[in-house]
Amino acid sequence: MRLTKLGVFSSEDDMVKQLLSESQQDYLKIVLDLINEKKVARTKEIAHRKGVSMPSVTEAMQKLSQEDYVQYSAREFIELTPKGEEAAHRLTSKYAFLKHFLVDALGIKDEIADKDACKLEHYLDKSTLDRFILLYQFLTECPKSDKRTINLFKECIKAAEGDFLCDSDCKSCFISSNFPHRYGEKTVHTLLSKLKRGQKGRVIMLGPDSEIRLSLIDKGLLPGSEFHVEEIGGAGRPFVVQTDGCLIELDKAAAKMIEVAIEQPE
Amino acid sequence: MRLTKLGVFSSEDDMVKQLLSESQQDYLKIVLDLINEKKVARTKEIAHRKGVSMPSVTEAMQKLSQEDYVQYSAREFIELTPKGEEAAHRLTSKYAFLKHFLVDALGIKDEIADKDACKLEHYLDKSTLDRFILLYQFLTECPKSDKRTINLFKECIKAAEGDFLCDSDCKSCFISSNFPHRYGEKTVHTLLSKLKRGQKGRVIMLGPDSEIRLSLIDKGLLPGSEFHVEEIGGAGRPFVVQTDGCLIELDKAAAKMIEVAIEQPE
DNA sequence: TAATTTAGTTAGGCGCACCTAATTATCCAA
DNA sequence: TTGGATAATTAGGTGCGCCTAACTAAATTA
Known part of the structure; x- marks a missing residue:
């Protein structure tokens, strides 16, 4: 800076x-x-x-x-x-x-x-x-499993633009069907929508809905952001999370599109 | 602009x-x-x-x-x-x-x-x-062939930093042993050092030597650059190529590290 | 070739984000 | 409680990159 x-x-x-x-x-x-x-x-x-x-x-x-x-x-x-x-x-x-x-x-x-x-x-x-x-060079030139990596990435982009044409053998990343995908290790991955009040977490990935992703960028909740659940949503009320001293409101649809890592499963 | x-x-x-x-x-x-x-x-x-x-x-x-x-x-x-x-x-x-x-x-x-x-x-x-x-997200989270993509990329970085520890099954990209790697299609890929005077080409990749790569960035020869061979090097004399109206000198070591695409094999 | 259009320049100003020097307010400790 | 240190502000100034208005040189064309 x-x-x-x-x-x-x-x-x-x-x-x-x-x-x-x-x-x-x-x-x-x-x-x-x-x-x-x-x-x-x-x-x-x-x-x-x-x-x-x-x-x-x-x-x-x-x-x-x-x-x-x-x-x-x-x-x-x-x-x-x-x-x-x-x-x-x-x-x-x-x-x-x-x-x-x-x-x-x-x-x-x-x-x-x-x-x-x-x-x-x-x-x-x-x-x-x-x-x-x-x-x-890695993306465009790396010849990997017959397909260049860039094509894989392009598929991701396509899927992440709301074009949900993901075929079944596409196991890759944040494409709808199996999002979120990573569990285990030291932390547990889940969706923000599943957290309870008071839990702390860290954003891992934003889901495939382009509009929601852009709105999350606006709100300042990006991969890596650490937060704290203030209010859980329900019946028309939004989720409220706190990052960086700021409160952010999320509707349920958005909360379902945010993969988070939490310390302990309860 | x-x-x-x-x-x-x-x-x-x-x-x-x-x-x-x-x-x-x-x-x-x-x-x-x-x-x-x-x-x-x-x-x-x-x-x-x-x-x-x-x-x-x-x-x-x-x-x-x-x-x-x-x-x-x-x-x-x-x-x-x-x-x-x-x-x-x-x-x-x-x-x-x-x-x-x-x-x-x-x-x-x-x-x-x-x-x-x-x-x-x-x-x-x-x-x-x-x-x-x-x-x-693609790089860090995409679970692909047991290894996350980021690890592959990190190997590339490592190799491209002059740390030539590339194991034999690493077929990926610009790592020494099989650089350049892509032939065929409509254009032919080769090394800049193999071109003759007057040939035109386009830079596809820069090789694994970090120092040379940085010097090429300085000189302004990057992936995508189109050029024209003015002088071929030899016996202490440098290669001279022209891009963008500018002449650039390259020594043989650098010329060997630049994968280029040319229109026609002669 | 004189008249008009167009291109380029000089002159004078403006806002921004800095600066130093000088001044004032605040805090703390004797 | 007062004097000195420290923090913050005002005043005044700089360079940069832009502007408009006015002027000049060059090119065109009647």
Whole structure:
């Protein structure tokens, strides 16, 4: 949470990241895109793509040219210096990968993936990015029991989008028929709806109903959340649980979709 | 990439997100934390946790109290209003999940996970967060062939960290012995090191050497990148490939670690 | 080639999230 | 109970990234 402006940089690139603001990074990417697409980058087009006014672009280009990222003099074509080209390319390739990951592996909608990839690209640590790459490779390329893992995951997504077409041999995860699935070990898994007043628990999984899942995200009850049952629901009254000092109301349908771990069976 | 300040909000919460700046969101989370930990939130402690000066906190609290997120009057205890509590809790629970995901599923180092989770929490779209939850559930909870998927993935991470302890029955993914692994279909998969000058290709996977992978991230050659071979390496000279209008140099060791897809075998 | 349109720039401002320095309120201990 | 330490606030200032309005240069076209 704390952000110190200075820090230890593991490589030159991290320094670049620190030296260029998010906005400046966006300008560089846009300039690179334009040069690749249309051979030249012009103020008006940059302004349009970034959704800002032309004077903002002029100002930004002046600053970037001072730092030797772009070659700029008034009313001339804007070009990238080698330094700028390198930075822009690095950013673009991260962005492209992340968008790919979000769209191909997670099935995020295109416009949202665009927006999120752009943010991730600015903020994700290199080591995290590396793990995303490994994960992506694992999901898409791991040839396992004839089926790539990604297909399994896609089935899960499909099921979890309210498309309950799960065939009987699909034993995997949180798909309706056998949810919740894991019992035993040290803790016992059950559904939140089965708890009694006063019991403490921890959310393990959210069930397959997409709408309910999103509402739980809103309410702030996610996998990993620890809570305490304040009121059990019934006859039109909601369940009330406490996490983090906050009370959350859940209707029965939602409570039935939350797999929880509890310490002791009573 | 473009960010319009206004937009269509799918729920009230998205509005909250828009109305509170990133910094303000951080303040709310910190205040909630402090109240839960120490019963009271005080200017000095908030300043300390956020890494800012006390006047900054005062100013922020004044603004937040105008918007009815905190109850604040000069020199009195800072409390959250119900509105603020709700917002803070939502943020905190997202953050907690994301950190969990990064640490438990991806094996990111704690401090880095902290930093990245905090950023993700601010920027990820709700639908993306939902997919991260599904992915987390898939990885950690999907009981598949006796082993949870996460363990498979962890083996991959281990192997991909230079810890080549891969046993023979591990057919999974990018682990040394059988990398690259996928041939056939419409494109042919091979290693970048085997390409000839002028060939075009697309990066499919990066190999198991962690150091090389990080250097490729730096250089901007990631899964999905399309490129064109400019120079083939040999006798001390590097491979040169072109992506995105930029030239990238690779030594032979790196070129051998990049699985690529090409259109036609010659 | 002069008139008009369009592109780009300068000038001047604004809000945000910070800062330091100076001031004031509060608490505690002698 | 009072004086000093500590906490909190006000006052005033900075940089960044954006804006509008006004101006200038370049391109088009009648």
